[in-house]
Amino acid sequence: SIICYWVSPRRIQKIMEKQGVRGPKPRFLVGNILDTASLLSKSTANDCRSIHHDIVSRLLPHYILWSKTYGKRFIFWNGVEPRMCLTETELIKELLSKYSSLSGKSWLQQQGSKHFIGRGLLMANGDDWYHQRHIVAPAFMGDKLKSYAGYMVDCTKQMLTSLENAIANGQTEFEIGDYMTRLTADIISRTEFDTNYEKGKQIFHLLTVLQNLCARSTRHLWFPGSRFFPSKYNREIKSLKSEVERLLMEIIQSRKDCVEIGRSSSHGNDLLGMLLNEMQKKKSGNGFSLNLQVIMDECKTFFFAGHDTTALLLTWTMMLLATNPPWQHKIRAQLKQLCNGSPLCVEHLSKLTQLNMVINESLRLYPPASLLPRMAFEDIKLGDLLIPKGLSIWIPVLAIHHSQEIWGKDANEFNPNRFASKSYAAGRHFMPFAAGPRNCVGQGFALMEAKIILAMLISKFSFTISPNYRHAPLVVLTMKPKYGVQILLKPLSDL
Numbered sequence: 236s237i238i239c240y241w242v243s244p245r246r247i248q249k250i251m252e253k254q255g256v257r258g259p260k261p262r263f264l265v266g267n268i269l270d271t272a273s274l275l276s277k278s279t280a281n282d283c284r285s286i287h288h289d290i291v292s293r294l295l296p297h298y299i300l301w302s303k304t305y306g307k308r309f310i311f312w313n314g315v316e317p318r319m320c321l322t323e324t325e326l327i328k329e330l331l332s333k334y335s336s337l338s339g340k341s342w343l344q345q346q347g348s349k350h351f352i353g354r355g356l357l358m359a360n361g362d363d364w365y366h367q368r369h370i371v372a373p374a375f376m377g378d379k380l381k382s383y384a385g386y387m388v389d390c391t392k393q394m395l396t397s398l399e400n401a402i403a404n405g406q407t408e409f410e411i412g413d414y415m416t417r418l419t420a421d422i423i424s425r426t427e428f429d430t431n432y433e434k435g436k437q438i439f440h441l442l443t444v445l446q447n448l449c450a451r452s453t454r455h456l457w458f459p460g461s462r463f464f465p466s467k468y469n470r471e472i473k474s475l476k477s478e479v480e481r482l483l484m485e486i487i488q489s490r491k492d493c494v495e496i497g498r499s500s501s502h503g504n505d506l507l508g509m510l511l512n513e514m515q516k517k518k519s520g521n522g523f524s525l526n527l528q529v530i531m532d533e534c535k536t537f538f539f540a541g542h543d544t545t546a547l548l549l550t551w552t553m554m555l556l557a558t559n560p561p562w563q564h565k566i567r568a569q570l571k572q573l574c575n576g577s578p579l580c581v582e583h584l585s586k587l588t589q590l591n592m593v594i595n596e597s598l599r600l601y602p603p604a605s606l607l608p609r610m611a612f613e614d615i616k617l618g619d620l621l622i623p624k625g626l627s628i629w630i631p632v633l634a635i636h637h638s639q640e641i642w643g644k645d646a647n648e649f650n651p652n653r654f655a656s657k658s659y660a661a662g663r664h665f666m667p668f669a670a671g672p673r674n675c676v677g678q679g680f681a682l683m684e685a686k687i688i689l690a691m692l693i694s695k696f697s698f699t700i701s702p703n704y705r706h707a708p709l710v711v712l713t714m715k716p717k718y719g720v721q722i723l724l725k726p727l728s729d730l
């Protein structure tokens with residue numbers, strides 16, 4: 236432990252200092268956690284005075300302060316873990332593409348989510364990551380991906396009906412974030428569990444409670460050995476985890492039973508079925524085998540990674556569209572021209588260029604995953620820098636997305652037209668889904684889902700922002716509107 240907690244971090248600090256990378260002085264064991272917490276509590280104490288998008292100083296006040304004091308590259312300490320902030324996009328690209336196998340999730344990150352999503356794809360490293368990625372990636376490509384569109388349309392229709400019913404009963408204002416969270420949870424539950432999806436929803440409800448508990452892990456786990464204390468926090472986490480896994484095992488067992496008694500020849504076409512079929516093939520050629528724990532971790536990972544992020548993309552986009560009605564008109568006009576009265580289909584999605592531009596601009600201004608952490612597992616040469624083994628690299632996606640140097644003077648304005656030319660979308664400055672081999676495996680799924688939901692909503696309703704909306708973005712793992720997004724909805728037939 237003395238090597239982990241003292242010798243290795245000091246070695247890293249010395250190597251970085253020699254290369255001119257410095258930072259705020261860390262305190263014994265807590266590092267700069269208290270400085271970060273105090274800066275953040277001041278910057279987020281009040282709501283924003285107006286609906287503006289200049290939010291970096293609010294959400295990353297420590298980044299603003301330390302980059303001004305120590306330069307673009309600086310080191311700060313998350314407890315005993317040193318982190319280097321990196322904003323140079325060339326170096327980021329090199330790290331995420333060339334060194335994807337020599338970097339990954341740190342021990343602290345893995346500990347924080349151990350009882351929540353375990354070692355599913357998001358938290359796996361090395362060979363485990365490689366094999367898991369190759370098993371699940373086909374579920375999010377080509378025709379398989381398109382086959383989920385039906386779930387997306389059905390679930391969205393249900394949401395639209397419930398909005399229409401509420402309007403018929405006199406309701407005009409809606410907290411759209413709540414609707415989006417329920418909708419994306421429904422969709423991912425169907426994608427993972429198909430006919431067992433009601434039980435899936437029950438599991439995911441418990442998982443959300445577990446997620447909120449685990450989000451507080453930095454406060455509880457920075458102290459060496461704290462995960463072994465029989466504290467109330469640790470006990471609560473363990474009991475919820477057991478309940479989630481008991482319910483998951485019930486679904487898995489019933490699928491296995493169906494195959495074993497010959498009632499079905501396959502475990503199903505959903506994500507769970509695909510993983511169980513893969514497990515049945517036993518060991519893949521390289522000696523990696525999926526066991527039930529990995530399958531359960533994968534189910535939890537896909538729920539966590541796949542619904543909150545997409546719900547936030549949808550919620551922030553609705554906020555932006557509600558405050559910019561001309562863009563609603565543009566999208567509606569294009570929808571009308573493309574569909575010409577017939578229902579929306581998957582083939583239309585790539586032609587919805589206006590909607591595409593708005594979604595990109597929303598992901599730029601309000602990236603749900605606003606930070607990307609990566610730890611170097613070996614000494615790495617990155618541009619002119621030697622990154623020593625054990626150093627965590629911290630990529631502030633939000634700051635890069637709002638940089639005037641990159642995006643110009645209007646970097647903090649909502650201007651979807653900047654995505655009219657393809658260069659930004661594919662470029663290295665825009666990374667809402669990360670980049671390189673370890674990018675978001677669900678990117679295609681998320682974008683298809685977002686386009687279907689937004690297109691269906693915009694065709695049915697027009698909306699404006701409610702006077703009750705309070706603009707107060709906050710980062711709690713992902714970037715959220717603190718009080719939700721209240722909008723005023725009107726059915727288009729009323730206009």
Ligand code: HEM
Nearest residue numbers: 356357540541544545548603604667668669675676677681
């Ligand atoms: C707007 C929605 C989404 C955003 C902004 C987003 C963003 C990201 C980002 C930034 C990463 C890299 C995280 C890291 O390495 O630290 C990631 C990874 C991942 N995402 Fe997404 N994601 C979204 C939707 C989805 C969906 C819908 C799914 C699944 C259905 C999904 C599944 C995953 C998984 C499994 C990983 C880990 C990939 C790996 O490490 O190989 N995501 N996502």
